[in-house]
Amino acid sequence: MMPRDRLRIAVQKSGRLGDPSRELLSRCGLKFRSSRDKLFCFGENMAVDLLLVRDDDIPGLIADGVCDLGVVGRNVLDEAALATPGEMPYRELRALGFGGCRLSIALPQDEAWTGPQQLAGKRIATTYPNQLADWLRRNEVDAQIVTLSGSVEIAPRLGTADLICDLVSSGATLAANQLRETAVIMQSEAVLAGAAEMPRDERGDLIELLLRRLDGVLNVRESRLLMLKAPRAALAAIVDLLPGRPLPTVTTIEGRPDDIALQCVCSGNVSWQDLEAMKRAGAQGMLVLPVEMMLA
Ligand code: PRP
Ligand code: ZN
Numbered sequence: 001m002m003p004r005d006r007l008r009i010a011v012q013k014s015g016r017l018g019d020p021s022r023e024l025l026s027r028c029g030l031k032f033r034s035s036r037d038k039l040f041c042f043g044e045n046m047a048v049d050l051l052l053v054r055d056d057d058i059p060g061l062i063a064d065g066v067c068d069l070g071v072v073g074r075n076v077l078d079e080a081a082l083a084t085p086g087e088m089p090y091r092e093l094r095a096l097g098f099g100g101c102r103l104s105i106a107l108p109q110d111e112a113w114t115g116p117q118q119l120a121g122k123r124i125a126t127t128y129p130n131q132l133a134d135w136l137r138r139n140e141v142d143a144q145i146v147t148l149s150g151s152v153e154i155a156p157r158l159g160t161a162d163l164i165c166d167l168v169s170s171g172a173t174l175a176a177n178q179l180r181e182t183a184v185i186m187q188s189e190a191v192l193a194g195a196a197e198m199p200r201d202e203r204g205d206l207i208e209l210l211l212r213r214l215d216g217v218l219n220v221r222e223s224r225l226l227m228l229k230a231p232r233a234a235l236a237a238i239v240d241l242l243p244g245r246p247l248p249t250v251t252t253i254e255g256r257p258d259d260i261a262l263q264c265v266c267s268g269n270v271s272w273q274d275l276e277a278m279k280r281a282g283a284q285g286m287l288v289l290p291v292e293m294m295l296a
Contacts, residue, residue, distance in 0.1 A: 017098075029046075063080075123143070243274045
């Protein structure tokens with residue numbers, strides 16, 4: 001293969017992960033001469049190009065060295081890894097926090113679920129035969145795997161299988177096909193995958209730069225709401241200790257003129273050490289809450 005000095009990232013061309021993948025990369029400062037209908041997007045401001053492909057092809061493109069990185073569902077990556085036992089040509093570099101779904105067993109709605117053992121002797125339709133086989137083995141269940149390339153959810157109605165093993169996100173597909181989710185085989189989300197060995201040239205440096213930026217972007221999603229009370233005299237010292245130096249809102253407490261209540265959004269996690277330092281400075285009743293939504 002021709003040596004390359006530009007980094008190449010595979011992303012899903014269409015489908016669930018396509019848009020959020022490209023949006024995440026642009027939040028990392030990458031600009032592409034983008035044409036959605038093309039296979040290749042040239043990186044305009046960095047030596048990083050995109051290849052727009054079918055998600056199922058991404059593990060192979062990384063393993064073969066055609067692409068250095070890929071944004072792909074963990075379900076696709078794990079399925080490919082199980083299909084090539086022994087070698088592990090790629091690894092998960094970062095979980096990206098979008099495209100959440102799970103690989104689950106689903107039965108016709110009117111059938112009761114008593115546990116994996118009831119699947120013995122049944123025909124299970126799936127596009128994930130390796131993960132299903134692995135799960136059946138771990139549960140010591142002997143069932144027949146019917147490998148399909150798509151439209152798994154209609155197999156029970158067509159009579160080609162008794163039940164299915166498929167991805168579930170909102171659950172709408174299962175509901176529309178009178179199926180219900182029972183056992184969860186794996187939890188998936190979009191991940192950044194790369195070759196097991198980093199390229200030892202400029203591309204390796206680009207990957208490191210990209211990972212640092214990615215961490216910067218992903219950390220915003222870790223924002224926390226911090227609330228505490230303190231003597232007014234301790235306020236300046238506590239403000240100095242707020243992780244990430246956010247702008248705090250300070251309010252009075254009715255009936256306690258010498259104390260204040262403070263509230264702020266900390267970008268990045270608040271550690272036990274942060275809380276302990278603030279406590280030593282006089283803070284009390286500290287609460288750390290996850291931030292679910294923010295509208296500026
Ligand atoms: C999955 C799965 C179901 C659907 C479930 O396919 O095969 O058809 O999503 O989603 P829901 O619970 O929100 O209804 P996907 O769209 O990921 O396409 P692919 O498996 O062909 O890549
Ligand atoms: Zn797919």
